[in-house]
Amino acid sequence: MEEIERPEMTRPVGETAGEIYRVAGPVVTATGIHPRMYDVVEVGHEKLMGEVIKIVEEKTIIQVYEDTSGVKPGEPVRDTKASLVVELGPGLLGTIYDGIQRPLKVLTETMGDFILRGVSAPGISREKRWGFTPTVAVGDTVQGGTIIGKVQETTYTEHRVLCPPKMSGKVAAIGEGEFTVTDTVCTLDNGQKISMMQKWPVRVPRPSVEKLMPSIPLVTGQRVLDMFFPVAKGGTAAIPGGFGTGKTVTEHQLAKWCDSEIVVYIGCGERGNEMTEVLTDFPKLEDPKTGAPLMERTVLIANTSNMPVAAREASVYTGITIAEYYRDMGYDVALMADSTSRWAEAMREISSRLEEMPGEEGYPAYLSSRLSEFYERAGRVKTLSGAEGSVSVVGAVSPPGGDFSEPVTQGTLRITKVFWALDTRLRERRHFPSINWLTSYSLYNRTLSDWFVENVSPHWSELREWSMAILQREAELQEIVQLVGSDALPEDEQLTLEVARMIREFFLQQNAFHSVDTFAPLERQYELLATIKRFSDLAKKALSLEVTYQELADMDSITLLGKMKYEEDFAGEHKKVTDKMDEEFRQKEVIS
Amino acid sequence: MEKTEWVGYGELVEIVLPDGTRKRGQVLDTSKDIVVVQVFEGTAGIDRSSSVKFLGETVKLNVSKDMLGRVLSGSGEPLDGGPPVIPEKRIEILGAAINPFSRAPPEEFIQTGISTIDGMNTLVRGQKLPIFSGSGLPHNEIALQIARQAKVLGEEEEEFAVVFVAMGITHEEAQYFMRDFERTGALKRAVLFLNLADDPAVERLITPRMGLTAAEYLAYEQDYHILVILTDLTNYCEALRQIGAAREEVPGRRGYPGYMYTDLATMYERAGRIHGKKGSITQIPIISMPDDDITHPIPDLSAYITEGQLVVSRELHRKGIYPPIDISPSLSRLMDAGIGAEQTREDHKQVSDQCYAAYAEGKDLRGLVAIVGKEALSGRDRKLLDFADVFEAKFVRQGREEDREILRTLGISWEMLAALDERMLTKIDRVTLEKYYPKRQEGEDGQGVQGD
Secondary structure (H helix, E strand, C coil), X not given: CCCCCCCCCCCCCCCCEEEEEEEECCEEEEECCCCCCCEEEEECCCCEEEEEEEEECCEEXXXXXXXXXXXXXXXXXXXXXXXXXXXXXXXXXXXXXXXXXXXXXXXXXXXXXXXXXXXXXXXXXXXXXXXXXXXXXXXXXXXXXXXXXXXXXXXXXXXXXXXXXXCCEEEXXXXXXXXXXXXXXXXXXXXXXXXXXXXXXXXXXXXXXXXXXXXXXXXXXXXXXXXXXXXXXXXXXXXXXXXXXXXXXXXXXXXXXXXXXXXXXXXXXXXXXXXXXXXXXXXXXXXXXXXXXXXHHEEEEEECCCCCHHHHHHHHHHHHHHHHHHHHCCCEEEEEEXXXXXXXXHHHHHHHHCXXXXXXXXXXXXXXXXXXXXXXXXXXXXXXXXCEEEEEEEEEECCXXXXXXXXXXXXXXXXXXXXXXXXXXXXXXXXXCCECCCCCEECCHHHHHHHHHHHCCCCHHHHHHHHXXXXXXXXXXXXXXXXXXXXXCCHHHHHHHHHHHHHHHHHHCCCCCCXXXXXXXXXXXXXXXXXXXXXXXXXXXXXXXXXXXXXXXXXXHHHHHHHHHHCCCHHHHHHHHHHHHHHHHXXXXXXX | CECCCCCCCCEEEEEECCCCCEEEEEEEEEECCEEEEEXXXXXXXXXXXXXXXXXXXXXXXXXXXXXXXXXXXXXXXXXXXCCCCCCCEEEECCCCCECCCCEECCCCEEECCCHHHXXXXXXXXXXXXXXEECCCCCHHHHHHHHHHHCEECCCCCECCXXXXXXXXXXXXXXXXXXXXXXXXCHHHHEEEEEEECXXXXXXXXXXXXXXXXXXXXXXXXXXXXXXXXXXXXXXXXXXXXXXXXXXXXXXXXXXXXXXXXXXXXXXXXXXXXXXXXXXXXXXXXXXXXHHHCCCCHHHHHHHHHCCEEEEECHHHHHCCCCCCEEEEEEEXXXXXXXXXXXXXXXXXHHHHXXXXXXXXXXXXXHHHHHHHCHHHCCHHHHHHHHXXXXXXXXXXXXXXXXXXXXXXXXXXXXXXXXXXXXXXXXXXXXXXXXXXXXXXXXCCCCCCXXXX
């Protein structure tokens, strides 16, 4: 690793070379070096990358990001005197990295289809030239976070080049034109040089002026989420669920359709094929807002389950640092971490190799503080340049046996504001997304109501409360139905059940693989639910006019209503359904 | 063991007992003072005077194209009386992770001829789809039927070469597999690695990696499409726990080591396809769930890594239905990639979703019927109840040698759906209904086979 700038650091030059004392899986003990905690070290003849995680007297304990088979005691260890950093600059978007920001595409070119050891590659290309347009002039005062220029990174995304947080001064010279990321584009009067690339230690949150209250929803186009359990821009959400309940599909759906400007997707200890799917799908899909391929707004971090455990531990930090960097440019960033349980397990594995005293279920005692530190890096902030930006974090949790009482789920729920509970029973009846509407919650419902009322419909909150009440009522009625059958219920209760069924099947269920249904704009969501409510209101009136329940249940407009969400021409279909419904109710003399 | 010179982590060790017996082991922990070695063949007979030799390399397997047709032991030695495999290459069995960027998405439909798999939980080439079963259930028969019938449809139907890995199974079970392979002539296109119940537990940890190394060589260097059958992962995990306990590690859930997820992942993730390579590896691991408990750590962790699971049900088995695959808890995550107009037929996804929903509802109603009787049900509920019964009798049930084509499977689905009202088919869109719903097609055969 070449020299890395270390802001505010002057320290005595210590020994940089030592040797390995012990190797136990990914944990290596070295002697003879005197690094700081979290310094990056090169281990062995193959220069495997590692990070200092513990210092005991003369011994330094290192977690190694690569496989350590064949590494022997006595091999050299070199302290790079720098902590684990990510490289930030144009070229991040559209790239797939491993947990320590090695670009996987470059790795295939240098070492083939399998990930071998001891190969390093810079996070962003040193050769590529970018067109830089300055936004400050000579004589302007700049400080950390000031936007000094722009680069068109992808078709629709403008990369704002920031003055690194710890620099400030007057601009002495500024360039314009084509540069590589390491070229100096700006010189300050105190001699400090700024290039388009900066480095930032992953474990340290990037600074901002202040945190703002989240008040704008992250619109996801997923009906159950937007209508019932919305997450705010800058908010945090957890999706716990047993295997097969659709954590990954939900995360993918969010990454595809949420209305943030940048998406960072971390595949942490999950399946290789899932990352492949993202890699194949995203370039083909269009951003609903801009029409550009989704890949152009996405950064992927892929540290699959069979890749080294220590790099998995680092991957979430790498991801969130990149997210913060785009936030600092004034963008809304959404970060998906799938799955945080694998991250926690990586911590557990390393902790147990360190022979630390285990906490609950063998997880280290610091598990919940690590989780909190991570989720606290989310938020809507006023950036150093005065703009507003946000990082929303959606973390999947994979509880063993689907049991939500385990430490990772519980630790996560204490911090996150939105809880999307995935339910195995719903999955078994192919109710997707299998988000349980009775146990999930969103603490943003209140703060975001105003936005929905103002931007979608004045009846938004009312409609939500109405449908939630129906679903609650259904749950109560179901208990009776289990005992006596639905025919034994009074007609108005049967109608409640039918309306609840319509809400579940027509509204809550959404087919992620259907070209139209996969993304539902807010207006459509509202209209669909409002039409169901309209049916319910009229049907209630009909019952009071001696129309039987069976006649209502047999109405053709119900069938039509059920298919409405699949139609490309939603407005036309909506009219057809409403007309049909009116006609049928007119026949029954409910309306005139 | 205290040591003389410095030894690499994961290095192979040879121990020679005073009586001349050789045992092999592997370095688990190495430092300047002490080396911890795990012995594959069990520590019986090792004493202080045994000599220890560090071989300076990690565990490797001799691979060659001629491996096909061979029966090898759990550590790669011939068991069939034949000569040792003449190596074309020696490969480390640990294997490296496939770079996610190099992976090609699995998307080629594999027809297994079993309706519950093809129709409802489609297997695709490069997928890892385990069978979750219990003791006494016919998982081995199902695995064999898949191995026998699996093919990729197309201009020329392509068959698979099989790598069969046995971990801790009994002689009898091993015989059963071998006989079936011989009976059907599949042995010619198969290589068997057998670690039996009375072989040392530690060897169980390397057997599947031997098998997968052979599979990778055959797939990525010899262009074979490989089907890897691993049985039984439960025995493997027991061995892992045994070793973990011996190493005095902090145990995780139910005493299994905390790294079991990662350890299993290093095997399951070796399934897949690679851009630019002709071959592929499809994995069917078999896991017998202790006490049929799907939340047990072994099936639980596995299902978090594999791309779905096929669950064998004791209830269906008791009803005498073969193959007793219960679709409700089963899942194939890659199904959507492998079906549709180009692979099977355009209506496949919707039909399967609809059958799933109707079957689930029908099954729920069985509980209700027991209380209130069938007469108390509404017409809609009665139809769903019947659907569930017909589904099990016609769709799930099939012959042990019956190789049902996918179009036949879809045809049966539509026949069953025809008994439901059109309005109950909420998962099927208008266009598809018009094309395939038998009631919409007066005069036609009503099986919906005319598409494609």
